[in-house]
Amino acid sequence: MRNTRNNKPSFLDTKIIPFLKKYGIFLVVLFLVFPYAYKYLKRAIESVKNTNLEAIKEQNSNENAKASPDIVKKKVADIKKSYPSISQKTMDTIVASAFKIAEAFGTNVDDNHVLLGGTIDLYNISSWSEDEKTAITFLKKHTGTFPILEDVYYKTATKSKNLRNDIIKYLSKSQYSELAKFYKSKGYNWL
Numbered sequence: 001m002r003n004t005r006n007n008k009p010s011f012l013d014t015k016i017i018p019f020l021k022k023y024g025i026f027l028v029v030l031f032l033v034f035p036y037a038y039k040y041l042k043r044a045i046e047s048v049k050n051t052n053l054e055a056i057k058e059q060n061s062n063e064n065a066k067a068s069p070d071i072v073k074k075k076v077a078d079i080k081k082s083y084p085s086i087s088q089k090t091m092d093t094i095v096a097s098a099f100k101i102a103e104a105f106g107t108n109v110d111d112n113h114v115l116l117g118g119t120i121d122l123y124n125i126s127s128w129s130e131d132e133k134t135a136i137t138f139l140k141k142h143t144g145t146f147p148i149l150e151d152v153y154y155k156t157a158t159k160s161k162n163l164r165n166d167i168i169k170y171l172s173k174s175q176y177s178e179l180a181k182f183y184k185s186k187g188y189n190w191l
Contacts, residue, residue: 058160061159064157064158064159064160075155076091076152086148094142094149095152097138097149098149098152098153099157100134100138101135101139101149101163102153102161104131104135105135105170106130106170107158107161107166130170135167135171136171136175136178140179140182143188143190146183153166
C-alpha cells in the first residue's frame with residue numbers, strides 16, 4: 001500500500017510555480033528595466049540641477065557685471081543673513097577685502113566691462129597684471145572668516161569667480177604654499 005500522507009501538495013507546487021507562471025514575465029522585465037530607468041532618472045535629475053546651478057551662476061555674473069552699488073548692498077545684506085554671528089564691522093572689513101583682492105587679481109567687476117550683453121569682455125589694461133602682495137596681505141587678514149570672504153568674493157566682487165581657483169591661478173606656487181602654511185599655522189585648513 002501506498003502511503004497517503006505524501007500525497008499532500010507542496011508549497012512549491014501550490015504557491016511558487018503558479019505565482020511565477022502568472023507574474024514571472026513582469027518580474028523579469030522589472031529586474032531588467034528598473035536599473036536602466038533608475039539610471040536615466042538619476043541623470044535627468046542631475047541635469048536639471050546642473051542647469052539650475054548654471055542659470056544661477058549666469059544670473060549672478062550678469063548682476064555683478066552692472067557693478068551697481070544697490071545690487072552689491074542687497075547681496076551683502078543677504079550674505080550677512082547667512083552669517084548672523086558676524087558683526088557689522090567685521091562684515092564691512094570682509095566686503096572691503098573681497099573687493100581689494102578682486103582688484104589686486106584684476107578680476108573685479110569695475111575693471112572688466114562687457115559689450116553685447118556679456119558676449120565680449122573689455123578688460124582694463126591695469127587689470128592685466130596682478131598685485132599678488134596686496135592680495136596676500138588681505139588674504140592673511142581673514143584666516144577665520146575665509147569662507148565668508150570667499151562667498152562675498154564670488155557673489156559681489158567678481159563675475160562669479162571662485163576665490164580658491166583665482167588664488168591658485170594668480171599666485172605662484174611658492175606664494176600659494178606660503179599662504180597655505182600661514183593658514184595652517186593659525187589652525188585653519190582652507191587652502
